[in-house]
């Protein structure tokens with residue numbers, strides 16, 4: 127019977143190495159340059175440290191492990207990746223140092239699947255090498271959760287496509303060598319074939335950054351999520367990724383994996399919050415007792431452990447399911463369910479940890495508010511919780527059929543009557 131929760135010893139060694147490496151060599155970057163991981167070009171002093179760290183990851187065969195061997199990854203599969211992401215997720219710089227940073231990972235997968243040989247040479251290779259960053263521009267000011275609201279247009283004009291419209295929340299656009307932009311190419315087509323994807327190189331005339339929106343707590347200069355105006359921005363005809371109208375299919379290449387990887391990294395953050403809670407409970411005294419002796423604190427710690435354990439197993443199980451079928455559509459239900467859970471799991475655990483640390487918990491001298499805030503971000507970024515609830519509910523209902531509108535099939539008087547017949551009692 128194949129049902130096994132163990133990690134093979136060889137991979138466990140790699141995980142152990144990664145854990146120690148993140149703790150001793152990557153986390154220091156979080157403290158010194160907390161927001162510089164996406165910025166390009168790196169400052170000289172950052173490059174001098176980050177380059178050798180990335181090389182160490184490569185030397186240990188853990189660089190960009192989400193990619194297949196054809197793209198320089200190890201082909202480990204999602205389950206192994208999940209275990210690694212838990213470790214990487216403990217550091218803000220982790221994803222960057224291990225070559226698993228969004229949106230670059232998903233964009234690399236799109237380029238690998240749909241890019242021309244020239245585009246692969248120009249963008250994919252440096253992206254895989256971690257030398258450049260990229261951007262995925264889909265959301266528009268009128269709404270990100272509903273693609274039917276998108277109005278950015280791309281019109282064919284001779285050997286070029288001409289793009290006009292606004293994109294918002296385009297993460298890392300200000301540092302990106304290229305953007306992957308979703309635009310309407312056939313407004314009269316059904317939604318799923320209305321849009322196409324384009325590569326837009328940085329500095330393309332007609333593309334203007336209006337604002338760099340930041341997240342709460344960041345200074346205006348730190349904003350990394352661009353509002354972009356495209357006003358007749360021209361790109362060559364072969365900038366289209368996939369066939370015209372294939373944007374939905376192209377984006378599927380990235381979405382499933384991206385969502386699960388973010389959930390995996392959240393496990394690392396939650397574990398950090400639990401570790402901090404435990405240390406505080408054993409260290410702080412109030413009313414003559416350690417916090418650890420207070421029942422409410424014990425409940426918070428125990429509930430956090432239980433909540434994270436079930437979430438973690440669900441993420442690992444979903445990763446394992448993907449490894450069996452290699453088709454994100456087949457695990458869509460569970461990916462959506464994880465997206466529904468992730469915000470509240472992070473919120474619940476981080477909030478308990480914040481409270482256990484009192485005022486220090488909400489200060490900028492501990493990472494707990496950043497974790498709490500991260501939960502809210504994660505509950506929106508890869509599609510709002512509510513949208514995943516709608517999607518999951520629709521998928522679930524597909525497996526059921528309607529019954530009698532008055533008497534449910536589990537109506538006990540009917541069941542009893544049938545059981546009597548089946549048992550030969552009437």
Ligand SMILES: Cc1cc2nc3c(=O)[nH]c(=O)nc-3n(C[C@H](O)[C@H](O)[C@H](O)COP(=O)(O)OP(=O)(O)OC[C@H]3O[C@@H](n4cnc5c(N)ncnc54)[C@H](O)[C@@H]3O)c2cc1C
Nearest residue numbers: 262263264265269270271272295296297506507509510512
């Ligand atoms: C940190 C961060 C980074 C991001 N990076 C990128 C990026 O790189 N590229 C990119 O394209 N986008 C990016 N986004 C945008 C993100 O994808 C959108 O925020 C998300 O899709 C929601 O769109 P919206 O913010 O316009 O909210 P809306 O679409 O306006 O939705 C707002 C709310 O309305 C409710 N709602 C919406 N639809 C439904 C529904 N069907 N049923 C019930 N309730 C509903 C929900 O409560 C939802 O939260 C990023 C966002 C964040 C916060």
